[in-house]
Amino acid sequence: MFLLQFLAFLLTITIVLTQSEVNFICKSGHLLSGIERVCDGIAQCYDGSDELIDFCAHTLCPPEYFRCNYGACVPRSKKCNGIRDCVDLSDETNCGRKQDSCSPTEFYCGDNGDDTDSYEYCIESSKICDQQHDCWNGADEDKTICENALCPEKTFRCRYGGCISETVLCDGFYDCLDGSDESQELCIILKCPKCTKFLVSCPPFVEQNIVSKRLLKKCMWNGRQLPCAQSILPGTKVTYACKDNFKPKSTKDLSNDWNLCQADGTWLRDILKCKPDCGRLSAGIPLITNEEKLPQTMPWHASIYVVENVSKPKYICGATLISEAVVVTVAHCVWKYKAEDLRIVMGNLKSEFEDPDDFLARYFEVRDIFVHEIYLDQFANYGSDIALLELLKAVEIDEVIAPVCIDANFDSVNDEELGMVVALSMIDNSNASRSLHIKSIPIISHQKCVERQTSEFRKYLSITKFCAGWANGTSVCNGDSGAGLTIRKSDGRHYLQGIVSISPRKQSTDHCDPNQYTIFTKVGIYVKWIENYLKHINERYNPQLSTDDTSDDNAST
Known part of the structure; x- marks a missing residue:
């Protein structure tokens, strides 16, 4: 009898151990059968430990599921259905929100695409590019957003742009949505820090590079300043700014003043891009x-x-x-x-x-x-x-x-607007010059220009050209082809509007007629080219x- 009871006890232990491989033991000790019941949005442990962020933070939800703020996955159809399906109620927040109702600290996700019950909602900006799909459509982890995001120090920037803590690198779990935190190259480097300089480095700021030539930069590694033009070791921090006569290429670069070479040989963020501060005349150079x-x-x-x-x-x-x-x-x-x-x-x-x-x-x-x-x-x-x-x-x-500046939207000309043209062969009162002259001339309407030209010359007037000039004895002339006509816009910069192309000749000569309008190539038409x-x-x-x-x-x- 005792032997039979002992065997039954062993069988019970075996069954519990077998089940423990697929079941979940709550912190209270309660056994929850079915591991799939963990992080499903419903607290089924007496103490709610099956829905804690400690267990759910690394959960990856399928596309058809909504991810609760703490990590649990619930069917997307349950989002904003009026019923709490996430224990933290995050499935019922931001329902019915419109883009203009997002606060400055929030990110607009967009319409959920449901024609029968359309809604839009916002999430906290801190959730952008955090490796978790907080928007139903994944907009908060989109590459076009994350590739420009700034990762703080002590973090790793995934290849697509999101940020994760350095402490979870090569831990056997894909914390980056693209898995770049578990790449073989990165993990080899982390296991052999002394090998880093032989295995990987970040791209240097070579002086032949336009990006580099526009920057003032300083590279620091382990408290020592190193040349930025050589291969840059992981852990190197570079501080930079645009040189004089340059400015950040876009508004996203306004706060981009430092960078860090990561362990896998990539920069923590995009390198600062600067562009010439175009179209500005200096206060005056004494010549x-x-x-x-x-x-x-x-x-x-x-x-x-x-x-x-x-x-x-x-x-x-x-x-x-x-x-x-x-x-x-x-x-x-x-x-x-x-x-x-x-x-x-x-x-x-x-x-x-x-x-x-x-x-x-x-x-x-x-x-x-x-x-x-x-x-x-x-x-x-x-x-x-x-x-x-x-x-x-x-x-x-x-x-x-x-x-000079070129405006991508500058595809039309304004009649009678004054432009500035620079020329070395300017004719003024029938006197030709071989030195630099700067003149303001008006842009002439197509109809007015056509009426003044001879029938033989009108064939040169087309949608790719416009006329400008005074037609009073002052004109660009032979040798000035290719010179630019610029317009000063409201931002104080000069934009290239036209290029001197052709002008009528004096009768029976090969010389320009300064009493006629000059024809310019319309630059705006060729901006994309x-x-x-x-x-x-x-x-x-x-x-x-x-x-x-x-x-x-x-x-x-």
């Missing part, structure tokens, strides 16, 4: 030569010279600087030349190459020429008369040389760190 005060240079104006079969480079056209490595001009000036035939000069006051008076002039070679794909010169009435020249070496932006090439060109100067795209808020390139 005195031989006791004679010269006109101020225009920082974005450039001159094009040809060196083909001549002893000294010859001036041919004007151009306008739009980024550190690119000037824009008209296609008819450069389409027949090779890049090595051309030279670009900026900061000059005279048309003669290396004039002694041009003590501020800087000289550049050309790497490549990009003529608009449908330009056909005079055979197509000079349509799409626009080209980009990539410089062999990027310019240094300062008070003397700086780019310009941006595509700028992105391609800038990638040459941005290895490893960034593609430095041109899309940003009201952006100038």
Whole structure:
């Protein structure tokens, strides 16, 4: 009898142990059968320990489930159904909220997509990019939001942008939604800290990189300052700011003043991106030569010279600087030349190459020429008369040389508005000049321009062109093709509106008629074309760190 009772006791123990592998023991000691009943939104332990955040924090909910604030998963259909399905009532919060009702400390998730009972709601901003889907649609963990989020110190930035504590790295659980906290490379490094410098490093701030050249930076590792241009060890903290004459590329970068190299060789956040503070004229640069005060240079104006079969480079056209490595001009000036035939000069006051008076002039070679794909010169009435020249070496932006702005939305011209044009061959009262002149000229309506032109010249007027000028003896003239016409907007910056293309000639001559309007290429029509090439060109100067795209808020390139 005793033996039978002992065997029954052993059988009971075995059954309990077997069940304990799939069941849950409450803190009170109560046995909860079925592990699937833990973190389901219903407190089934007497003490509620099956719904505590300690157990539910790491729960991953399927897409069709809503995640309670403390981690439990309930069917999404139960969200805002008037019944408490999460023990913390989080499934019944923010129901019926509209976007304009979100407080400054909240994040707007959006419509739940239910046509029969549409609602919108908000979550606390602290829940953004925390590796948990707090919005029904996962908007709070979306890559486009999280990739710009700032992770605090003592955290790890997942590849998609979310932030987790460093203490949970390589703990066998995917705390990052993309699993990057459990990557093999990262875990090998963490197991062998001394091997880190041989296995991984963050991209350096190489000086050939446009992103780097725009930054003032300081790199500190273990209390020591190290060169930022070398491979950067994990744990290195870099502080940075935009150099003079530059500003943060977008509003999201306004507070981006430090970064940290993480254990897996990635930066904690995106590197600060700066752009030239375009279109601004300096307060004035004293230009005195031989006791004679010269006109101020225009920082974005450039001159094009040809060196083909001549002893000294010859001036041919004007151009306008739009980024550190690119000037824009008209296609008819450069389409027949090779890049090595051309030279670009900026900061000059005279048309003669290396004039002694041009003590501020800087000289550049050309790497490549990009003529608009449908330009056909005079055979197509000079349509799409626009080209980009990539410089062999990027310019240094300062008070003397700086780019003009280009507005992505600047696709129309305003009649009678005054624009400013810079030219080296300006005619004033029938007197030609070979030095820099800056003039204000009005933009002329299409109808008024057509009425003034001869029937033979009207064929050059199209939707890609506009007219400007006084038609009173003052005009840009031969050699000024490619020069830019800018408009000063309400923000105080100058934006490139047009490029000198063609003008009528005096009868029986090859010389311009200063009593006629000049025709300009309308830059706004070609902004997307310009941006595509700028992105391609800038990638040459941005290895490893960034593609430095041109899309940003009201952006100038």
